Amino acid sequence: MRVGIAGLGIVSPYGFGLESFSKGLFSGKSALTPLTRFDARGFRSQVGGQVDFQSDKLEESISKFWLNKALEEAIKQAECKIETWRSCKKAIILPVVSGDSSSTYGERAEIWVKDPLDFLPFAWRERTPVLRVSAACSSISSAIAMAKSLVSQEQLDMVMIARAELLNEYEYASLDIVKAISTDTARPFDQNRNGILVGEGAGVILLESEECLRDRGKKPLAWIDGISHIVSGYGTNMVELDKESTMQTMREALEEAKRKKVDCIQAHATGTPQGDLIEAVSIVEAIEEGNMIPVSSHKGAIGHLLRCSGVMGLATGVISLKCQAIPTTIGLINLDRACTIHAVIGRSMKATVESVLINSFGFCGNYVSMVVTSAKS
Structure with missing residues (x-):
C-alpha cells in the first residue's frame, strides 16, 4: 500500500510555514545571520540559521510554540480533524533528544535533555503509542522509514513525526571542538567548503495510507x-x-x-x-x-x-x-x-x-x- 504525505508543517530560519520556506529558497538569499541565542565568541564561527522569534517566555517553551505552529499547518493541509485521528490506528514517532538555547557545555546531560512529547497538545497524544528514534542527523528520515513500513503493511493508518531543534551552546561547542563548524559559511559541494553551520527550526509530518486518504477524499502532498x-x-x-x-x-x-x-x-x-x-x-x-x-x-x-x-x-x-x-x-x-x-x-x-x-x-x-x-x- 502506498504511503502519502498528508500534511507537512515547518518552522525554518526563513520564517513560519512551508510557503515562507519556499519563497526563501527561491529568493537565492541565505537565512544565515549572526548568532544571538548564546554568546558565540571564541567559536570558529558566530553565524547560524536562526528563527527570527522574540518572546518573554522561558526558552524551553520556544520548542513547544514552534511545534504547535508546525502541527497547526500540518493538520490544516491534511484536513484532518481530531476525531479522525482518535478513531484511526495511529502512532507518534519522535527523535529522543532536544535541547534549549540556555543549555551550555558545562551542564549535566539530564538538564539538556528534553522530551518533545510534552510540547505536543494533549488531545493529539492522548492514548497514542509513541515510538522513539535516535539516528543522529538522519533521525527524522529514519522515523519516516519506520512510519512507511508500519503504514504500508497496514499496521497503522496514520503516523505523526515531530521534532524541534533549538540552537544551543552545548551542541555548538561539541561540533566546534571537532572542527566541524565552518570558519566561513556553509558551501555544499564548493571547492572552498570547510564545514557546516548549524540551524534551528521545527517540523511536523503527517503520513497516511492510500486507503485512508481515498476514504477521506483527500490527495496527498x-x-x-x-x-x-x-x-x-x-x-x-x-x-x-x-x-x-x-x-x-x-x-x-x-x-x-x-x-x-x-x-x-x-x-x-x-x-x-x-x-x-x-x-x-x-x-x-x-x-x-x-x-x-x-x-x-x-x-x-x-x-x-x-x-x-x-x-x-x-x-x-x-x-x-x-x-x-x-x-x-x-x-x-x-x-x-x-x-x-x-x-x-x-x-x-x-x-x-x-x-x-x-x-x-x-x-x-x-x-x-x-x-x-x-x-x-
Whole structure:
C-alpha cells in the first residue's frame, strides 16, 4: 500500500510555514545571520540559521510554540480533524533528544535533555503509542522509514513525526571542538567548503495510507514510494561517510520506488570536504545517468538542523514537486571539480519534476535515502 504525505508543517530560519520556506529558497538569499541565542565568541564561527522569534517566555517553551505552529499547518493541509485521528490506528514517532538555547557545555546531560512529547497538545497524544528514534542527523528520515513500513503493511493508518531543534551552546561547542563548524559559511559541494553551520527550526509530518486518504477524499502532498534506512560503515569512524553505504541506500530506495533514476536530488551535502565528495561520487556511480540529474542542497541557505534536518530535506523535495522547479544551492559558487554532479548553481531552475531523491546521512553509520513522487502519479 502506498504511503502519502498528508500534511507537512515547518518552522525554518526563513520564517513560519512551508510557503515562507519556499519563497526563501527561491529568493537565492541565505537565512544565515549572526548568532544571538548564546554568546558565540571564541567559536570558529558566530553565524547560524536562526528563527527570527522574540518572546518573554522561558526558552524551553520556544520548542513547544514552534511545534504547535508546525502541527497547526500540518493538520490544516491534511484536513484532518481530531476525531479522525482518535478513531484511526495511529502512532507518534519522535527523535529522543532536544535541547534549549540556555543549555551550555558545562551542564549535566539530564538538564539538556528534553522530551518533545510534552510540547505536543494533549488531545493529539492522548492514548497514542509513541515510538522513539535516535539516528543522529538522519533521525527524522529514519522515523519516516519506520512510519512507511508500519503504514504500508497496514499496521497503522496514520503516523505523526515531530521534532524541534533549538540552537544551543552545548551542541555548538561539541561540533566546534571537532572542527566541524565552518570558519566561513556553509558551501555544499564548493571547492572552498570547510564545514557546516548549524540551524534551528521545527517540523511536523503527517503520513497516511492510500486507503485512508481515498476514504477521506483527500490527495496527498506527495507519495513516499521508496525508502532505505541502513546502519553500516563497519571499519570507518563515527563521522566519516562510507561510500558503499551511501550507494546502497540510494539504490535500494530507487529499487523500491521501481525507478532507475529521478528528476532531481536533494542532497544531504552539509559543506564538509569529505562528506560532500563521497555523496557526489556515490550519486554518479549509483544512479543511471547520475551525472546528469540536477542536485541541490538547502543547508547553505539555513544551516544544518541536525536531527531535524530531514524535515527540511523532505520539505524541499515537496516544494520542487509543487513548483516544478529546483532551488539553487545557496553558498555554492565554484563547484569542486572532483564532484562531477550536475549541481544547481547561481539560480533556481525550472524543470519537470515528478520524482525527487532525498538523502539524509548521520553520524555512526546512519544512512537514509527516499524517493518522493508527485501526488498525480
